[in-house]
Amino acid sequence: MKLRKIAVTVSLAAIGLSAALTAPATFAAEEQFFPVLSFRTGAYAPNGTPWANGYVDYFKLTNARGGVNGVKMIWEECETAYATDRGVECYERLKGKHGGATVVQPLSTGITFALTEKAPVDKIPLITAGYGRSESQDGSVFAWNFPLIGTYWMAADVLVQHIAKKEGGFDKLKGKKITLVYHDSPYGKEPIALLQERAKMHGYELSLLPVAHPGVEQKATWLQIRQNKPDYVFLWGWGVMNSTSIKEAQATGYPREKMYGVWWSGAEPDVKDVGDGAKGYNALAMQHGAEQGSKVVKEILEKVHAKGQGTGPKEEVGQVLYMRGLISAMLAVEGVRSAQARYGKGKRITGEQMRWGLENINLDQKTLDGMGFGGVMRPVQTSCLDHMGSAWARLHTWDGKKWNFSSDWYQGDEKVLRPLVISTAGRYSEEKKIVRRTAEDCKK
């Protein structure tokens, strides 16, 4: 009898304990998982590290703000070393973890090319903010790619617009010489199609000079530039290739004022060890530049770094590539928020739902100001057909110590970009036998 009593008591205690232990789980916050494909080692680490730090810090800030309607952001980093094979390996390793990846941001055009065919199968969207395939702006063909707020065609278009404005009009470009010095990789080759298209329209002479990875040997390239004397040099470099180009320009006497880099060639690691030698060098700002004075940066310093939770050094917060990572994470978080508005606030969303969210981002100026991005970027509105959402950029110039904005805002010219996007995406859809999504498909 006594034994039976003990058994009942123990059983009841066990039930009570298990209820007590499982009860909090009922109220535990949902979690949204983000694989972080980063490169903190290797030849491109000086540029990859600040991006990754900004990216992760924004998730920390989002959690400090209470998550997205209570849903907490969780993430796991995987080192790609900017190599396509390792990037794909990271994607495969992380895509199924923690209930499945919400979205993947490969931070490499090469990895993006490799993942473009995997994403539709796994139903995981790819955000490639400012890189990747330019034609993937066409959401009717590239349903899972999101080159948010910038593609390389748009970047090249803005650069041509800028020099046309400097010269006094597009008609003044006739006979001018433009040289593209580019990283000999899918990334570096991306702007060529647009620049050739514009060359046909305006009659400038385009010459192409590839630089082999990692880009530390450019003497022959710059000797050719010295011989050809181009009016402008466009730089499509990454990592150490950028600073080497600027140093070689200095060594061969090419004026830095006539050099224009893409937004991946216009950050602090690209110029800081060149110092005064880079004075006058220009680069595109993918909307934002170095934004140490912005509200969002102050909030990160206060809510993340002041609590000892900063991912990288405090001095880096607000630098160009840090901001790029931060904005990339913000766009992902806003995709989650947008998806939750449709599929249930406070709930964890799937990759498929995330795609809908990313196709329905609507960040107006008031929302951006409220999030601390006032003055940093312009409104973003995506749709099922337009996966870019904003085609604005401006330029900034290095003064020897810091980047300063040096132009007005430019918008990529839809009349030039759209036909190129549609025709190239069309060729891709024929080749891969993809049926274009219709307006009805978009509602799903």
Added chain:
Amino acid sequence: MAFFLETLLGGLMSGMLYSLVALGFVLIFKASGVFNFAQGAMVLFAALAMARFSEWIPGWLGIESLFVANVLAFSVAVVIMFIVAWLIERLALRHLVNQEGATLLMATLGIAYVLDGIGQTIFGSDIYKIDVGMPKEPVMMLESVFEGGILINKEDFIAALIAALLVISLSIFFQKTATGRALRAVADDHQAAQSIGIPLGRIWVIVWCVAGITALVAGIIWGSKLGAQFSLQTVALRALPVVILGGLTSVPGAIIGGLIIGVGEKLSEVYLGPFVGGGIEIWFAYMLALVFLLFRPQGLFGEKIIDRV
């Protein structure tokens, strides 16, 4: 003609810098029969040490003079490279005496990875500046002969001179000193050298110290040009075709090989590149080395291996 001369001179100066890195390979191979795959990692490690200490020392000691800071940083970097050499001998090579060449090669591969990792962990993986006062602006020469003159990069010119001086000093060290002769004896046969009383361990420490100094000089020169950062390691890959071409056992071979590769890759990029889409200089150097291998497997100045059957 002026452009051809510019390209040629540019190639010669780059070639001299390749020779400097190639010399690191040759030194260790001559003295120990080891093909040191870690030479690139040593260049990176040394450059990072120099860059970071020249940045840290002024803060620690309150020094304002760049020259004094650089001298102190150089001294610290030399000591560090000596310690690295001693550790390599203690922890790796001592245990591999009389082993096959392939085993030693694999050991140096391991050393390369360890140095890469430790270097970036201690000193960081950013791009760091090495400012030893090298002039960055170009000068124009022979303006009266050629229209527009010939452009000479002062930094490359000075770097080539320093490299040439180091190469000459090392050649004298190898040929004319007792230690140099001992190094060559060890390279010929470990056991024979030991049997006549040459202390193998000490000789290996000396040769790795010398290779460390060579790596430091190469690291400072390349770091001043490109910044001290991970890609410096790949500079060693540029020296591989040089040693294939010049011969692994010849100091003059490293020099001549470097010059041929330097000139070959620049001329090929400028004159052949446009026909094949450009970006060919890296693989062209290897192509050139392979062609040489077909006709002279031991390289231009390497010792011909004759085996008695």
